[in-house]
Amino acid sequence: MSKRDPWWERIFKNFKNRFLDTSEPIGVHAQKQKHPKQNHFIDNKQPQPQKYAVVNKEDLPTTLAGKINLTIGVIRKLILSAIVGFILLMGLGLGLATGYFCAIIKQEPIQSNTSLRNQIEKVDQSTTLYFAHNVKMERVPSDIRRQKVAFNQISPNLKKAVVATEDENFYRHHGVVPKSIFRAIISEITGFGTQTGGSTLTQQLVKMQLLSSETTWKRKATEILLATRLEKHFTKDQILESYLNVAPMGRNNRGQNIAGVQTAAQGIFNTNANNLTLAQAAFIAGLPQSPSVYTPYDDEGRVSPNIALGLRRKNVVLFRMYRNNDITKSQYQAAKKVDLRSQFAAHQPAPKTKIKYGYLYNLLTEQLQTHLIKQLAKEDNVKYADVIKDKDVYQAYSQRANRLMREHDYQVHSTIDKNIYDNMQSAFQQNANLLGTVHQSTATDPNTGKIVQVKEPVQNGSVLIDNHTGAVLGFVGGQDFQENQLNHAFDTQRSPGSSIKPMLVYAPAVEQGLIGSKTMLADFKAKFKKYAPTDFDNTIANKFVPADKALEQSLNIPAVNLYRQLQKSTNPKPYMDKMGLKLSNQEYQELGIALGGTRNGFTVAQAASAFSTFANQGVHVTPYYIDKITDVNHHVIYKHPTKKQRVFQPGTSYIMQKMMHSVITEGTASSLTYQLNFNYKNTFGKTGTSNDFRDNWFIGSTPGVTLASWIGYDNLYGHNYNLADDSTETNQSLWANLINSVYQVNPQILQADQKMAQPTTVNEQKVLTETGTLPGSTVYEGYKTYLSSPTSTSLFYKTHAKPLSKHFGIGGKDSNYKLFWDHYFGKINGYGVTNYLSDKTNKSSHRNGIGYGQSFTSNSIFGNYSGTVWDNNSQSSTNSESNNSYTNSTTSGFGGNNGNGYNNYPSTTTPNTPAVTTPSGGITSENTTATANESTTTATATGGSTAP
Known part of the structure; x- marks a missing residue:
């Protein structure tokens, strides 16, 4: 007996016999005639050709029937080829799918029974927020209300209704139905048919409880895998119980989204799940398909005016129960007639949710929402940049992201230290009432149009950053979250005032070798086209000031002169960009930018981060407050990428630290010396005040952390409130209390005793105190003079001090240098006498080094100095010396104050001369923002507070 042909050959032969084989020769059909007595064809002209004979082109049929026959033959062959090709493609696709599925199985970690049980039975499905070190903060209020109920407390009719409606083969399959999956795949690929997803109840449970929201083939494969695992480790009743506790059920009578049959029974029919009638059970069972x-x-x-769809769906559920033999025909007909309208629960108001950590809660959830929007856009093959351009598109994605955040168990792990954060809030509240006047006024409510009473207190934004990692450890967002949800630490941009000077002006100048710490800067009346800056309170010092003292006392004119010179040698933009401080090219062209005259300003977080660069030896670390985000399976879906970038060399940072340390010990922040509870010998900082005391800043760093504090009014209702004149002292007291609260929690985090070692690139040189140059000779009125003392130590990055010359400083005119040299050699000419460019002749509110609002006259202290004068025609010399003599002249120095009313810097007042009465100088001031444009504005840039 011959061996039987393989099945595929039998199929092919059968197909060929039925559709392709004929007893007719191709191309000669038109020449045949039927014999009248025989039931076959004969050829009158030639012998019958062999079957499938090759025919010449000229022998092709010319009749319509022949053409049709030829076309059908070609079509049959194409169909056969298509079928064979489809079978091959399906085989290839099946192989690839099998391999892909096996790869998923290999990658998916095997979860324990306990882990699976905890996940499928979990009813609290919303995002959880964490402090640092995995300390739980609070859960995002879920949009879905759930209440767990035991399986035996659920109506049998409800169980049957859900199974008959959602998965009638539930008790017969093993988690998946292959034909349903195959149908879903074909539907997905071709786009034809109903895209049901082929999901069983088990798969739906996996989708809701174990997986994220991404709609990918990988997620679908993982869903199938987990569904089979659930079926292996849990009984059908356990799986059904979990499903009934988490299935979406629409809204309740409070307007809340609900899930689970117990929540639905109470929120829709005001009863429990075990007391539902057949009609009520059928109504609830019909909800999950489209809640x-x-x-x-x-x-x-409130009950919707059109509930007909829900009632019709109830009848569909009843029919399926009847078809499944779960109820009798009479039960089916009786339940169909029940009108549930009167049984719906009456409307009740929804309870209000209270958020404890309001500012932090909003900060973290907004960041999570942004990440989810990016993820959703990526899944939709849409660029995030395009999403944020279109308001409607962005709103749609925001709603989707918000729903995911409230319906899925994401975990957001922040960098915020709970103890530090709580202590900072307490410290702020102790100072909140001392920040300034709370203004009461009326305004129009934009939502209602009604006139309402409003109050505007002084707001604060403070940010504490780890210098080495960029992690935000704590912050203060504002006065009262319940009154004002605006986060003043991260979301408001304010003018930086003088706090911009170290980053924009002084550090780049040191880095470029333009200045050393004792390089002289001109502080004389100057006008650059239409821009005429002044120091605080419209004053002009009329002298040359060392760079470190100009920064210490936050003088404006020296900063503008230095920035103007800096522009000639370098572009400060790359430095600012690397620190995260973005300014326009136009802003860089305006000299007022040196005093903080920005268009938009910076956030407190940006300012703190940029300033921390100096404490981190010139390396800027991108700030962040979210360490990672994980999904329902604890897979990391976001991890902060640490980004470090060198801005300044260590030598520059060392010099800047030294220069700004004196801001605390002798300068505009000297009041901190008696308020700090820790050793501040390695602490440095910078003050900042904008025009008319609109904004006040203090940014300070220890070796470990940087804390920035800003205070000011929001002026949300069109008012023009400014801070009080003593706002500098107020803000510094607040800063001191905040940093002390951090020290109380974790003293080590400040690293207060860690001193930065002096880099080898820093050169120390003795320079003339009066000129900032090397000792040397000069010619005055025909006499050559050698200057050798007094001297001071100047710090340079790589470069060295310049030789003595007539024009030894930066800025100033020839007349200013002549004024200096005349004064140096004994003339009384007004050098160093402060000028006031205002109508007031008597200043009665200048701050001394202790912070009191009083005018005072200090005794000038003269340092030792000696000079040798040579006559060009003689070798003889005369020496003159002054030994710390005290005079009763008013101070004409630039105001370095030691806190007791004495000027630490050698005065330029000539000894043994009559005292020159001038307006009391005290401490010179810190500037405010110069919003003026150099070429278009005539207003001067005023200075900020000199108060410590």
């Missing part, structure tokens, strides 16, 4: 369509309530908890 938003079939729910009887609107978003306010």
